[in-house]
Amino acid sequence: MDKKIRDNLAIINDNIAKACDKSGRSIDDVTLIAVTKSVEVDSIRALLELGHVHMGESRSPEIVKRNAVINESISRRIELPGINPNNRPIRPVWHMIGHLQRNKVKSLLPIVEYIHSVDSLRLAEEINTTAAKLGLEEKVKILLQVNTSQEKQKYGLAVGAVAALAEQIITLPNLQVSGLMTMAPNTLDSDRCRFCFSRLREIFEDMKTDRIVGPEFKHLSMGMSQDYVEAIEEGGTMVRIGSALFA
Numbered sequence: 001m002d003k004k005i006r007d008n009l010a011i012i013n014d015n016i017a018k019a020c021d022k023s024g025r026s027i028d029d030v031t032l033i034a035v036t037k038s039v040e041v042d043s044i045r046a047l048l049e050l051g052h053v054h055m056g057e058s059r060s061p062e063i064v065k066r067n068a069v070i071n072e073s074i075s076r077r078i079e080l081p082g083i084n085p086n087n088r089p090i091r092p093v094w095h096m097i098g099h100l101q102r103n104k105v106k107s108l109l110p111i112v113e114y115i116h117s118v119d120s121l122r123l124a125e126e127i128n129t130t131a132a133k134l135g136l137e138e139k140v141k142i143l144l145q146v147n148t149s150q151e152k153q154k155y156g157l158a159v160g161a162v163a164a165l166a167e168q169i170i171t172l173p174n175l176q177v178s179g180l181m182t183m184a185p186n187t188l189d190s191d192r193c194r195f196c197f198s199r200l201r202e203i204f205e206d207m208k209t210d211r212i213v214g215p216e217f218k219h220l221s222m223g224m225s226q227d228y229v230e231a232i233e234e235g236g237t238m239v240r241i242g243s244a245l246f247a
C-alpha cells in the first residue's frame with residue numbers, strides 16, 4: 001500500500017511540476033494537499049514518512065480524531081529509547097476543506113492551519129470570537145469558498161457576493177484572509193472546469209486591484225484529482241487531491 005501511495009505521489013508531483021513549467025511558475029508556488037477523508041490513518045502515516053505533511057479533511061470531527069491518533073503514535077515513538085532527540089517528528093499540517101458548522105469551530109481551531117471553506121459572515125465571526133476565547137497566538141488563516149459553477153447543491157458564496165463579504169471579514173482582528181477556494185463541477189469536461197478556475201482567478205485579481213485585501217491574500221485553492229493540471233495552469237496555488245493519490 002505504501003508503495004502505491006509513493007508511486008502515485010511521485011506521478012502527481014511530476015504532473016504538478018510539468019503544469020508549473022508550462023505556465024511559467026515555480027513548483028514552490030503550489031502546495032499539494034492530500035485529501036485523506038476516505039483512507040485509513042495508516043495511509044496518513046505513510047505520507048508523513050514520505051515527508052508529505054499537508055493533509056485535508058472535509059469533516060471537522062475526523063480531523064480532531066485523526067490528529068489525536070497520529071499525535072499519540074508520534075509521542076510514543078519519541079519516548080522510545082535510542083531515538084535522536086534532535087530528529088524532530090514530522091506532524092501533519094491540517095487543512096479543513098469541507099463545510100464547517102459553527103458548533104464545530106472550537107474543537108477545530110487549535111488543530112488546523114487553514115480553513116478553506118468560509119462562506120458566511122456568521123461563520124467568520126464565530127471563528128474570530130472563538131480564536132480570541134482560546135487565546136490563539138496566530139491569526140486563523142481562512143479562504144473564502146466561492147461557488148463558481150453556480151450549482152445549487154454546492155456550498156460557497158455567489159460570485160457577486162465575494163468582494164463585499166471580504167470587506168467585512170477583513171475587519172475581524174483574529175482572521176487572516178489568505179485567499180479563495182472553489183470546486184469545479186464533477187465533470188470530465190475540462191473547459192467547464194477551466195472556466196470556474198479562471199473565474200476564481202479574476203475575482204482574486206479584482207480584489208487585489210481594488211485593494212480590498214493585502215499581501216497575505218495569495219492563495220487560490222482549486223483543483224482536485226480530475227482537474228488539478230488545469231487548475232495550476234489557471235493559477236492555483238493549492239490543489240486538493242484524494243482519489244488520484246490513494247486509488
Ligand SMILES: *Cc1c(COP(=O)(O)O)cnc(C)c1O
Nearest residue numbers: 035058097224225240241242243
Ligand atoms: C473530496 C474532496 C477533494 C478531493 O477529491 P478527489 O476527487 O478525490 O481528488 C477535494 N476538495 C474537496 C472540498 C473535497 O471534499
